[in-house]
Amino acid sequence: VFLMGASGKLLLGAGFLVMAHAALSVVQQRHYVRLMEQEFLRPSTDIVVELFLGAAVCVWGVFVSASPLVSIHAVDKLACRTWESLTTRAEFRSFNHRGRALGPNQGGADPARRHHVPEVLSPLEMVD
């Protein structure tokens, strides 16, 4: 699952690294300009280009790694509903009740005669 959505995250990581590299380059350029006793006005052209590319790659990675858009036409969702799902209220179906303890030997004194009770699914898991 991690690898399936990896392309967007790789793009984001790559764009972030490019921008971090550009930031370090700017700091180095400032240091150099200070040593040469000149005034730092703006970063050099290659750093500017690198930043633009890094920002573009980051934005591209965001759209690739974003969750997919959903169709807004209600017909697509309504057409898939079955007749049974229209009239059921699955949340109101109760499967956990005291009859579980009243089953074969569950209320008995001897624990060895009590059988394993299968795990009960929640109602929401049972509806298609």
Added chain:
Amino acid sequence: PPKKPRSGSRKVPAETITPGKTAQPEEEVAELNYKKEKFLSNEAQALNIKNLGKCRTFGAVCAGVGAGILKLGAFQGFLFFFFVFLLSNLILMFRLNFKAEPYFGKLSFVWGQGKLSGFMSFLLFWVLFHNLVHIYQGLFLFFVVRE
């Protein structure tokens, strides 16, 4: 009451025609198109707008980082923000194949909505990275101030 379209317009693609059967009658196709136009899901619309807002906010963050590192002035910084906004819209258009109809209803909605939704994040990261790179020279990360 809203008027139904004439039976002459076919907008449904060929995928709805199942193999082995004849093509859908014109009235059914018109009915389907009418339903697709008129009945929209609010949840899906809200999901799409939220998703778009999140992407735009992250784009604004990237724009802020770029503007801060480039030491842009006030006007240039806002221009950079709008440039990144346009770029993100273009990328979205390419991902949607220029068909916004099933996702946003209209293409113009994508361009007109949320122009300044990520602006505050942009300002925050612009100021942060400008100070980090140009004033504190990156040493702020190690809690040391260079004078």
